[in-house]
Amino acid sequence: MKPQFNPSTLRKTVVEMAFAGNAVHLGCAFSIIELLSRLYGRHMRYDETDPDDPGRDHLVLSKGHGVMAQYACLYELGWLDRNDIDNYFHDGSRLKGLSDAHVPGCEVTSGTLGHGLSVGVGLALAAKRKRTGQRCYAVIGDGEINEGPIWEGMLFAAHAKLDNLMIIVDANGFQAMGTTDEVMQLGDLNAKFAAFDFDVLAVDGHDMDAISTAIEKLQAQENGRPKALIAKTVKGKGVSYMENVNAWHYSRLNPDLYAQALREIEGTSA
Template sequence: MAKSFKLLIKRSNMKPQFNPSSLRRTVVEMAFAGNAVHLGCAFSIIELLSRLYGRHMRYDESNPDDPSRDYLVLSKGHGVMAQYACLYELGWIGRNDIDAYFHDGSRLKGLSDAHVPGCEVTSGTLGHGLSVGVGLALAAARGKTGQKCYAIVGDGEINEGSIWEAMLFAAHAKLDNLMVIVDANGFQAMGTTDEVMQLGSISAKFSAFDFDVLKVDGHDMDAISAAIEKLESIKSGRPKALVAQTVKGKGVSYMENVNAWHYSRLNQDLYAKALRELEGAPQ
């Protein structure tokens, strides 16, 4: 009882607030510094991460390895610049990490790496991160720790069979402390999701796998919070899924819904243009 009371108190603590425009500026600075790709798929999850870190997850700001923390599993590991931007705001990585992104000797790679404080999984191979998240949720459920696991997957990533195996097991084990968040931006590396592998209704598929499911505008932060709270209030014993409708490249006009920005790099002019747009964005 004492442990449960302690965890409840920690959940209620005020958290830092994350500004999406500031996070996007950090992503642009990293990408330009490292001559790196994957801006579009980082931008589409900025608001989701803002609300997870800013309102819903339990963690110790002074200790990313706090054993009682909630888990954020970025299964779509190529969007990791968005998570790095959040970790920078928390002080878990420094300005030198941002400026040296993707350089020789940098600890920040282009894919999620569990050696970086705050990154729970190494998830360069798509489809594998969710399985790790299911394992973390299972351990927390069996240990009765009260910990939750939020796993972010891409809509293109769910072509992978390992995603569906993980979902089957999550439902079988009744992991109601697991929430799978789908970044449904309609694109993957080689084209639209409809062109590469038609997905039909993602919500219906999760429901058929015995998940409690909601859809949300993935850039409306109040709606995101309301949907997370509603899912977590459902005491069905089933895992949760949030299908977030997002825009690839959100926040910079020349990147929005332009799939070339999965692999395109910034030159000096495009870098300056992106910063100008983000400086003028609402705070």
């Protein structure tokens, strides 16, 4: 049986890592907690004893700066240990502030935005050609959609009929330097993905049951069309002073804010 990925537990681990490493990118990790929780806890196929299992489904974190959320999941799986968490971002640590393919469970080295999706497209194509039945989930940020390679990858995914590829958009409305509307208006993402021949659904990215229902509905359509899940999320979700405050893209925790974050997160634990 797969571990139960409790969002409050995952957020607590993220806060502990960020404080230990005096690190940034909490807001963009918190917005994808429920999404990763559902992927690892219910939908992805993998061997819990072997992160390099050749038959595994792939999770490509193209928005690599949100990697603390993935690290928290890998810790729950036992693929990372407490020493990794307590020494996050320290000299000599294997855990860096961006996704790194050298870490067990991380498929790509990302952080240069726009490129992870192309790796995911390649993994989905390989699975199709080998007829392995593997799926690839590529998590991208809405600000990342500004990058041209995202659209190139989408064009190829539709051309190659990769219905085993699901792009999950973390649509939190922010990017590093402002709102997505201020920096580069994205318009109707549902319509844009549909125009690129994707099957598309929108969902509340913090409603875990709704996330699972949407994923299952998209996967049931084995029609040669790649899939897109537009997840409406809250940047900094779960800690009151971080929610929808874009300063928490680059802000760091001090002891008082760390203690407050833990109190709030532990107060929501089930």
